[in-house]
Amino acid sequence: MPSTATTSRALSGDPGSPGEPAQPAVPGTAAGPIVVPPGLAGVSVTDTSIGHVRGREGFYHYRQYSAVDLAERRTVEDVWHLLFSGELPDREQRAEFTARLAGYREVPAGVRDVLPAIAAAAPAPLDGLRTALSLAGAAQGMRPIWDLDEAARREDALRLCAQVPTLLTALHRLGQGEEPVPPRPDLSYAANYLFMLTGTEPRPEHARAIERYLVSTIDHGFNASTFTARVIASTGADVAACLVGAVGALSGPLHGGAPSRALDALDAIGTPDRIDAWVRERIERGERIMGFGHPVYRTEDPRSRLLRRTACELGGDLVEFATAVESRVLALLAELKPDREIHTNVEFYAGVVMELCGLPRTMFTPTFASSRVIGWSAHVLEQARDRKIIRPDARYVGTPPPQPLPEI
Structure with a gap:
């Protein structure tokens, strides 16, 4: 999918780059096709009454309830x-x-x-x-x-x-x-x-x-x-x-997701005295710390807060170790990646809770x-209830057609 730089051109119906044909109009839209960001990021594609995620607030809901x-x-x-x-x-x-x-x-x-x-x-x-x-x-x-x-x-x-x-x-x-x-x-x-x-x-x-x-x-x-x-x-x-x-x-x-990988990280760290060295090494190498970061939330994942409380109610050595690791990971992320908003996500304590309840990884x-x-x-x-097929378009960026067929 093309980059966001093409969005305004496509919305205005302007031709593409040299060698590309002008974009034809889409039925029902005078401006022509709408070019959207990669992965449809930030694009609302329909209406729903089921629920929504408000990532910057750290809140999500089902129907009208938290x-x-x-x-x-x-x-x-x-x-x-x-x-x-x-x-x-x-x-x-x-x-x-x-x-x-x-x-x-x-x-x-x-x-x-x-x-x-x-x-x-x-x-x-x-x-x-x-x-x-x-x-x-x-x-x-x-x-x-x-x-x-x-x-x-x-x-x-x-x-x-x-x-x-x-x-x-x-x-x-x-x-x-x-x-x-x-x-x-x-x-x-x-x-x-x-x-x-x-x-x-x-x-x-x-x-x-x-x-x-x-x-x-x-x-x-x-x-x-x-x-x-x-x-x-x-x-x-x-x-x-x-x-x-x-x-x-x-x-x-x-x-x-990978709740089991978050637990694997706890296993690899092993003891509290190894937390900082293990975490710092991976952050400095540009590796992801499993159980941290989310594509939508820019604050702590509310599911993580819920499951941290749940894990603490269950108690035990694993919970104490997990909370110690979480604290140091967040501190080191803030130190080494101050321009990034990286917080605990649902995977970290989900793995802890499921492990404590006897589920195999x-x-x-x-x-x-x-x-x-x-x-x-x-x-x-x-x-x-919406009897219309989801059928988007794609912006052709290949060699302009029609070209003469090559002789064999």
Whole structure:
């Protein structure tokens, strides 16, 4: 995509650089095509009522509520209801919605039967999820969203979101040579996830800590995977296809994050007396310190504040060490990169919390996906109401056509 320097020329309809044809007008726009910054940075591509990230303020929200407030005081099921229905449930609605979701956790038998083969072929659960999720949609006869009314689209999204934790935990256990653990309808979303992962009913404080993490990561603006899901939804594809595309985008190293890598850094530092030397060396070499810096936030990531409090409530040596490392990293970043606004991001304490709650590091990013699938689905449902395909243009910068064909 061209640089921002071309934006004003394209907006005014002026010709391009020498040797390039003048830009033709786009139907419905007198000025011609609009050239945008690389990566669509700072470009609002649509309207949404699902949520927003206000990076300079260090604030984000779901609908009209602070996402951090929701994570501290509400359940995954409550926030799921909020994103899908536009309102928080009352007690009666919560009970009905929670029971309904619990009934959707079992995956179709035809999908369950092939999970061992998927796990053998794709040892990473997130990789296996792409295949399993696609198969789950097909096995349940999911049709293109443009052929469905809103209630049917919502039903498909509910089923797949409820089945993703079952698929992820089964793929993980099969990859470890263990049998999958069937879901328990009497457990909450978070507690059931930990139960299916470990085979043991979790301690209440662990279930609540993971629930806070899951709620805090359900949605986060128009990130790459969310935008991918909406682009696919704009084609009218079925819900499973939209979610498979989102998982594919999440798998990229520039998007999916790496809570496990932040913990790996703590392991590499080892002891408090090595913090400064280890951190200073990497900053001076221009390396990124995992768990610090974010493309949107210009202040501390609010999810990091939430998860730091959660980690401190759990307590232990790892938390004490992590807070000591965080303090020194921030001090050294301020000293060595005074012109940069680099703060702790969600990955740093997410890894600490998940480690304390007994999750294996290979399941950190899949756990993120188990909640973000709810946000993706809310965006798919919203996009489905706009019956127009997302079909942008590209500015051709190659050799001007038509050229004579060369003789052979």
